[in-house]
Amino acid sequence: MSLDTSASATDSGATPRPRRWRIASWAPVIVLVALCIIIGLINPNFFSFGNFVRMSQTAMIPLVLGLGATFIILMGSIDLSVEGILTLGAVILSMLVLNGANANDLGIFGIFIVLAVGASVGFINGVIHVRLKVPSFMTTLGVWFIGVGVANALLGGMATRINSPMIRGLAIDRFLGFPWGVWLALLCFVIALVIQNYTRLGRYIYALGGGEELAELSGIPVGRVRIMTFTLAGIFYAVGGILAAAQLGLGNAQIGNGRLFTTITAVVVGGTALTGGRGGVHQTLIGVLIVVVLNNGMVLMGVKPSVQIGVQGLMIIAAVALSIDRKLIRIVK
Amino acid sequence: MNALVEKIGADRIRQWLPLATLVILVVAIGIVEPTFLQPASLLQLASDTAVLFILATGVTFVIMLGGIDLSIQSMASLASVIVALTITRLGYGSFVLAVAVGALAGLLSGLAHVKLRIPSFIATLAAGGVLFSTALVISGERSITMGDSARALQEWITGTVFGIPNVVIVGLIVLAIAHTLQSKTRFGRYSAAIGAGEPAAYASGVKVDRQKIFAFILSSGFAALAGVILAGRLSSGSPTLAAELLLPSIAAVVVGGTAITGGVGSIWRTLVGALIISVVRIGMTFLGVNIFAQNIVFGAVLILAVAITIDRSKIPIVK
Numbered sequence: 279m280s281l282d283t284s285a286s287a288t289d290s291g292a293t294p295r296p297r298r299w300r301i302a303s304w305a306p307v308i309v310l311v312a313l314c315i316i317i318g319l320i321n322p323n324f325f326s327f328g329n330f331v332r333m334s335q336t337a338m339i340p341l342v343l344g345l346g347a348t349f350i351i352l353m354g355s356i357d358l359s360v361e362g363i364l365t366l367g368a369v370i371l372s373m374l375v376l377n378g379a380n381a382n383d384l385g386i387f388g389i390f391i392v393l394a395v396g397a398s399v400g401f402i403n404g405v406i407h408v409r410l411k412v413p414s415f416m417t418t419l420g421v422w423f424i425g426v427g428v429a430n431a432l433l434g435g436m437a438t439r440i441n442s443p444m445i446r447g448l449a450i451d452r453f454l455g456f457p458w459g460v461w462l463a464l465l466c467f468v469i470a471l472v473i474q475n476y477t478r479l480g481r482y483i484y485a486l487g488g489g490e491e492l493a494e495l496s497g498i499p500v501g502r503v504r505i506m507t508f509t510l511a512g513i514f515y516a517v518g519g520i521l522a523a524a525q526l527g528l529g530n531a532q533i534g535n536g537r538l539f540t541t542i543t544a545v546v547v548g549g550t551a552l553t554g555g556r557g558g559v560h561q562t563l564i565g566v567l568i569v570v571v572l573n574n575g576m577v578l579m580g581v582k583p584s585v586q587i588g589v590q591g592l593m594i595i596a597a598v599a600l601s602i603d604r605k606l607i608r609i610v611k
Numbered sequence: 612m613n614a615l616v617e618k619i620g621a622d623r624i625r626q627w628l629p630l631a632t633l634v635i636l637v638v639a640i641g642i643v644e645p646t647f648l649q650p651a652s653l654l655q656l657a658s659d660t661a662v663l664f665i666l667a668t669g670v671t672f673v674i675m676l677g678g679i680d681l682s683i684q685s686m687a688s689l690a691s692v693i694v695a696l697t698i699t700r701l702g703y704g705s706f707v708l709a710v711a712v713g714a715l716a717g718l719l720s721g722l723a724h725v726k727l728r729i730p731s732f733i734a735t736l737a738a739g740g741v742l743f744s745t746a747l748v749i750s751g752e753r754s755i756t757m758g759d760s761a762r763a764l765q766e767w768i769t770g771t772v773f774g775i776p777n778v779v780i781v782g783l784i785v786l787a788i789a790h791t792l793q794s795k796t797r798f799g800r801y802s803a804a805i806g807a808g809e810p811a812a813y814a815s816g817v818k819v820d821r822q823k824i825f826a827f828i829l830s831s832g833f834a835a836l837a838g839v840i841l842a843g844r845l846s847s848g849s850p851t852l853a854a855e856l857l858l859p860s861i862a863a864v865v866v867g868g869t870a871i872t873g874g875v876g877s878i879w880r881t882l883v884g885a886l887i888i889s890v891v892r893i894g895m896t897f898l899g900v901n902i903f904a905q906n907i908v909f910g911a912v913l914i915l916a917v918a919i920t921i922d923r924s925k926i927p928i929v930k
Contacts, residue, residue, distance in 0.1 A: 354930045356732065410918040414930060415679070415732050416871060417914055423858045424910035430903035490930075531903065539740050542733070552733060554930075584752055588744025594737035599727035 306549045306564040313568060317575035324578060327455065334456055335449075337570040338463035339521050343541040344548075344562040345470040346514030349507050351545055353486045354554025355407070355414035360541050361534030362425020363399050363512055367392045367519025369429040369438070371445070372529025378439035385444060393516050399425060400512020404505030422538075430531045437530035440523060448524035459521050466517055470559040473510070483507055487554025536587065543590040544569045546597045556601075569593070628919075629868045629883045636890045644897060654776060656889055661782035662687075662837045662844070664885040666856055667863040668789045669833025671881045672826040674864050675793070677806045677873025678731035680827065682720060682739035683834035683860060686713055687853035689746040690838030695755035695848025702764055706839050713835025714828050716742060721827030725820045735827075746850035754849035761846070768843030778840060785833070790878045798825060806873025858906060862913040863888045865920060872922045888912075 318324045343360055350357040373380060374388035384391070399421065407417045440446060448459040474480040482503045485493040494500045518537070523529050548565025550557025572593075573586050641648040666683050673680045690709040697705040720738035724731045762769070770777045793799040801822045804812040813819050837856075842848045867884025869876025891912070895905050 406914055406918075410914075411923055412914060412918050412921065413871065416917045419858070419861070420910035420914035420917075422910070423906040423913075427904050427907035427910065431901060431907065434901065435903070539736070542736065546733075552730060582748065584744055584747035586744075587747070588741045591737040591740030591744065594733065594740070595723050595727065595729060598729045598733055598737075599723075 306547065306561060306568060310564055310568050310571065313571050313575065317571065317578065320575075321578040324575070329574070331456060333570050333574050334460045335525070336573065337566050338457075338460045339518050339525070339537070340540050340544050340569065341463045341563060341566045342466050342514055342521060343518040343537060344544045344566050345466055345559050346511035346518075347541050347545050348470075348548075348550055348557065348559050348562045349474075349483055350414070350511050351550050351552060352483050352554055352557060353504065353507060354490070354552075355504070356542075356552070357403070357418045357508070357511055358415060358538060359399070359403055359418040359421040359425060360515055360518075360538045362422040363396050363515035364519040364522060364537060365429045365531060365534035366399065366425045367396050367516040368523035368526075368533045369432055369529040369531065370395055371520055371523050372438040372440050373432065375440060375442035375445050377441055379436070383442070385442065388442075389520060392520055393513055396512040396514075396516020396519070397509050398512070400509040400515070401505060403512065404508030407508065408501045408504050426531060426534065429529075433529070433531055435531075437528045439528045445520070445524045446527060448521065449527075459524055462517070463521065466514065467559065467563060470514070474559050479503065479506060479510075484555060487556070489555070539587065539590055540569060543594050543597075546601065547593055549597075549601060551601050552598060626868065629866060629880060629887065632866075633883055633887050633890065636887065636894065640890065640894050640897065647893075654774075654779065656886075656893065657779045657782070658776040660885050660889040661778045662841050662853075663856065663859055663863060663888060664782055664882060665785050665833050665837040665840065666853075666860040667867075667881045667885050668785060668878055669830040669837075670860055671789075671864050671869055671876060671878060672793070672802065672829045673731065674861075674869055674871060675802045675806045675873055675876050676823055676826050677809070678724070678823065678826070679861070679871075680720075680735045680830045680834075681732055681857065682716070682735040682742055683830060683837075684853045684855075684857040685739040685742040685746065686716055686831050686834040687838030687841060687856065688848075688850050689716075689742045690835035691842035691848035691852045692746045692750045692755065692850060693848070694839050694842045695757050695761075696749065698757060698761045698764060709839050710832055710835045713838075714832040716835075717828035717831025718824065720831065721824035724827065725823050731827075743850060750848065750850050752850065754847055754852075756847045757842070765843035765846070768840050778844065781840065785836070786878060786882060789829075789833075792829070793878050798822060802826060803874055806875070808874070855906075858909050858913065859888050859892075862909050862916065865913060865916040868920055870920045870922050871917050875920075875922065 314324070323329055343364065347357055347360060371388055371392045374382050374384045374391055376383045376385075382388075403414075403418055403421050406412055406421075407414050448462065449457055451458055453461060474483075482493070482498050485496070485498055486500060486503060490500060519533075522533050526533060544565040545557075545562050546552065546565070547568050548557065548561035548563070550561055550565075569590065572589070576586055576589070577583070637648075646652055666687060670680050670683055690713055693709040693712060694705045697708060701708060716738065720735050723729055723738070724734040767777055768781070772780065793802070801812065801817045804815075804817060805819055805822060809819060838853055841852055845852070863884040864876070864881050865871060865884070866887050867876075867880035867882070869880050869884075888909070891908065892905060895908060900908070
């Protein structure tokens with residue numbers, strides 16, 4: 279990430295490469311490879327196929343959540359409502375598919391309804407943020423607690439067991455050795471990559487993050503792009519909710535706890551700048567892998583899971599401190 | 612000219628809106644439930660508000676500067692764990708230790724924010740994770756109940772003087788100290804100046820970084836004090852003791868009329884805001900709203916209050 283200034287200097291020359299693929303994005307990859315080698319040397323079990331499957335299962339939910347959050351952070355905004363939308367999605371799913379609390383059995387339609395719920399909550403985020411001009415961290419802080427509150431109200435303090443074989447199959451049934459949920463997460467990654475690189479929305483998101491005033495003057499419908507991006511992020515969080523419900527086998531109101539933290543850690547560790555305009559979903563994939571590999575390494579070394587939250591906190595501070603371009607921001611609030 | 616009159620009018624309404632809301636809410640609940648207006652009930656309301664008010668007071672200093680502190684609930688929980696673990700060995704010293712740890716944590720997140728130039732919401736989000744992790748590790752991931760010997764040392768929290776709960780008196784002392792700091796000292800003036808316009812404050816020689824770090828120390832220190840009091844009232848400490856208090860605390864500050872953009876606000880407004888939140892909570896309990904579902908209301912109130920109080924001229928681009 280420290281290579282960034284030199285990279286931008288060459289970029290302004292005749293380098294034809296698009297700025298998204300420049301060399302700075304390789305720093306997290308180097309960190310990831312180094313981590314893998316170190317942990318592999320300490321505990322050779324790290325490189326076993328079983329461990330890879332285990333890590334992929336841990337990575338699938340942070341990856342899907344991180345994809346949504348990346349788009350928001352690329353615009354220079356932030357989304358704290360990850361846990362709210364995920365919890366709401368997981369709880370609603372658990373009540374719509376074959377379950378232990380009511381007679382519903384909507385199957386695949388349940389999944390579509392949950393995706394629609396995620397999109398709507400994301401849309402509400404965007405509308406409040408853009409139309410009422412409330413900063414995104416405040417809007418999404420409120421929506422975070424509203425989402426968890428609604429999930430709680432729906433459940434009434436209980437948990438709903440999921441009996442649908444299709445949903446449970448996402449976590450249990452395997453294809454080429456990996457659970458279907460992992461393939462679903464990879465599909466989401468490809469979709470996000472396409473949206474980022476080959477659609478107008480993707481271009482606009484980068485433009486907004488690079489300089490909103492300029493973007494607006496160039497005729498980009500800034501408000502609409504923001505609302506669409508929050509809606510898109512909401513859909514990704516809803517997918518995260520579906521995967522979380524599948525993994526746990528039930529929907530409860532605590533299902534989202536701690537996930538916001540991992541998501542933001544993954545995005546910033548991957549090298550996406552909080553100031554917007556730099557980074558992308560491909561870097562978030564690396565960020566997620568760094569977080570998961572480090573956690574896995576700590577587990578292999580016998581470090582308690584409660585310590586991992588603290589380590590993630592320090593990683594956020596280190597990654598943000600390294601990636602912030604101090605010339606761009608004179609006032610930090 | 613018309614616009615000017617309108618602006619003054621709107622400002623005046625904004626200034627008195629929170630107090631008017633509080634009075635209307637109290638009267639409304641009083642009509643439905645007349646016992647609510649009896650001194651005993653009102654004192655109960657005051658004691659229940661104290662912890663929230665102290666948390667909100669700390670974060671007011673940071674919000675006045677235009678920043679935010681998302682680590683207060685973790686700090687308060689950590690403080691409760693520290694007290695629960697050390698009270699039998701250190702006695703009154705455990706309270707001092709907890710608040711000192713709070714001040715130290717505030718110093719560190721302030722330094723991370725100012726020196727590393729990390730936005731305050733992300734620096735304190737990360738700091739909150741570190742504090743939560745610390746609380747989990749030292750408590751062994753469980754809730755620690757305090758014995759009778761510890762309860763005697765917590766008389767200053769749980770007891771009463773002339774019928775007034777001590778916790779209310781502690782709250783009033785915090786109010787006096789915080790109000791003095793905010794309105795009568797150089798730090799308070801500088802904070803308001805930085806919140807109103809950081810480049811101008813910097814240009815006129817205000818040591819911006821130092822004021823910011825001090826604000827974070829206050830925020831975290833007061834959060835620790837709130838945790839100490841919460842531990843005393845519940846006679847236990849746990850890593851998630853105050854987890855539900857972040858949203859109500861920030862909502863209290865904003866509902867009171869302190870703008871999230873900084874520069875405008877006072878401790879009095881936070882007091883009014885904290886009382887509003889408490890009264891709303893009591894009102895919802897009367898109506899039988901589930902305690903977790905109450906977050907729906909607080910979340911909505913927070914967004915609405917921010918939308919009303921925010922100074923949009925200060926943020927041409929809302930991100």
